[in-house]
Amino acid sequence: MFTAAAIAVLVSMGLALVRAFAGPTLYDRILAVNVFGTKTVLLIAIAGFLSGRPEFLDIVMVYALMNFITVIGILRFFEYAAGKETANPESIKDQ
Amino acid sequence: MSMLTDYLSWGLLILGGFLCVSGAVGLLRFPDFFTRMHAASVTDTLAAGMILAGLMLQAPSWIVFAKLVMILVFILLTAPTSGHALAKAALHAGMKPLLPGKNNADNTAGGV
Numbered sequence: 001m002f003t004a005a006a007i008a009v010l011v012s013m014g015l016a017l018v019r020a021f022a023g024p025t026l027y028d029r030i031l032a033v034n035v036f037g038t039k040t041v042l043l044i045a046i047a048g049f050l051s052g053r054p055e056f057l058d059i060v061m062v063y064a065l066m067n068f069i070t071v072i073g074i075l076r077f078f079e080y081a082a083g084k085e086t087a088n089p090e091s092i093k094d095q
Numbered sequence: 096m097s098m099l100t101d102y103l104s105w106g107l108l109i110l111g112g113f114l115c116v117s118g119a120v121g122l123l124r125f126p127d128f129f130t131r132m133h134a135a136s137v138t139d140t141l142a143a144g145m146i147l148a149g150l151m152l153q154a155p156s157w158i159v160f161a162k163l164v165m166i167l168v169f170i171l172l173t174a175p176t177s178g179h180a181l182a183k184a185a186l187h188a189g190m191k192p193l194l195p196g197k198n199n200a201d202n203t204a205g206g207v
Contacts, residue, residue: 035135045147064173
């Protein structure tokens with residue numbers, strides 16, 4: 001059963017990667033990377049149980065923290081920078 | 096008792112895996128950024144909760160159980176935060192949600 005769950009998580013990681021490569025906007029890519037990180041957390045947790053070593057959960061906690069910090073950091077970096085080329089005029093005015 | 100926990104844990108793992116795949120299919124197939132966020136939030140909350148709950152039922156010791164609870168609480172706290180920040184950034188960049196009956200020509204603004 002751990003194997004089935006791991007395969008399901010792997011398949012959905014592949015689909016999220018397809019969206020991350022194909023995503024038409026920057027935010028689609030960030031969303032797909034966020035989903036990919038959450039799936040990584042689940043996959044490492046399942047893999048720890050699959051190999052009979054639940055000590056992997058420490059790595060899982062680190063990955064969960066890193067995923068959150070990564071998304072917030074990327075958004076801080078891109079929140080106003082990405083809109084400048086294509087955004088409508090009133091959102092440029094209040095920067 | 097052990098048999099019952101096993102069956103419950105397998106059911107939770109299978110259901111969580113199904114929700115993972117369905118959320119990813121929604122992420123791939125939905126027409127618009129905000130609907131894709133809606134699909135992705137399914138995997139962030141319900142699928143993660145079910146898979147981690149299924150693992151909790153198989154936990155060999157209390158420390159493993161406590162770590163799984165900590166991971167679940169952390170995911171449930173951070174997923175709405177990053178989702179809110181992502182939607183706010185997309186709105187700031189000028190992306191409009193896809194609405195029926197509106198002109199949706201500019202909903203890819205902010206694209207790179």
